[in-house]
Amino acid sequence: MSAPAASSATGKRGSTWGGRTQEERRTERRHRLIEAALAIWLENGWAAVTMRGVCTGAGLNDRYFYEHFADRDDLLGTVWDEVCFEVFGELSAVVAEHLDHPPLEILHLAIAKAVALQVDGPARILFADHAGSRILEQRRKATLTDATDLLIATARPYLRPGVDESDFRMSTLMGIGGFTELLTAWRTGAIESDTPRLINHVTRTATLLGTQYLALPT
Incomplete structure (x- = not known):
């Protein structure tokens, strides 16, 4: 034994x-x-x-x-997923830490954080050129959908009654897609701007979209 x-x-x-x-x-x-x-x-x-x-x-x-x-594509997809997980976590933390703030102020803080992450952190890979990589193009599309879902879920408590869900989703998708393209153009030098001006411009545009759906005080 x-x-x-x-x-x-x-x-x-x-x-x-x-x-x-x-x-x-x-x-x-x-x-x-x-x-x-x-x-x-x-x-x-x-x-x-x-x-x-x-x-x-x-x-x-x-x-x-x-x-x-399994191969390089598997690794690339994994790296992308890890970076997205980190970015979404950081943005969710911004929202959680400022729940007592007005929704448009939270949006401004989230935009500033998103810009800061892609300037100084690994989120830069999300706004680079992915042409030629099927796996990264698939990930990019999935990330756009995930980001749209996240913003909709975050905004839902602040929406005015009777908001058309399809209309709100289309506007949110358009806003996030435009934000992504603007950051990509900024990173490649197609758009010249300093960081504060970029953040303020995106915030103004997001405010124009947001006021159509948010239950703001009068």
Whole structure:
């Protein structure tokens, strides 16, 4: 009876190395691959992200790439999803922290945060050129829909009675799509503006749209 117990204990010890479990090491490798891909993407664009380059940047052998990702498209989609999750989390936090503010003021703060994230953070990849990547074009369309759903859900408590849902969705989609295109043009130099002016312009435009649907004090 003692021999099997010893074997089991040995197995448990064998599952840890350097104080970490096998699953913890696996999670760390995945994180390193994603971070390496994001660094390359931010520096040189999505097309520069290759399996070999990512593995080199992560300091891992090629075999670890396929431990987590089926191919490069799978990795690109994962990086995009991670960045979107972070961005949506940051924007949701802005709303949650200012629920006692008027809705248009919350909108202004959310716009300012969205601009700041793509200026200084990894959200820059969301406003770059994705032409030639089927997976990223699909992600871009899905993100636009998700952002529309998020803004509608956030605005719902502030809507005036009787708002036409289809009309409101079309206006929201148009607003977010236009905001996305404006940020893309700004990043590529097609539009010249400093950051405060850009934020104020977007806020004014969003206010024109929002006042059609919000129950504002008179």
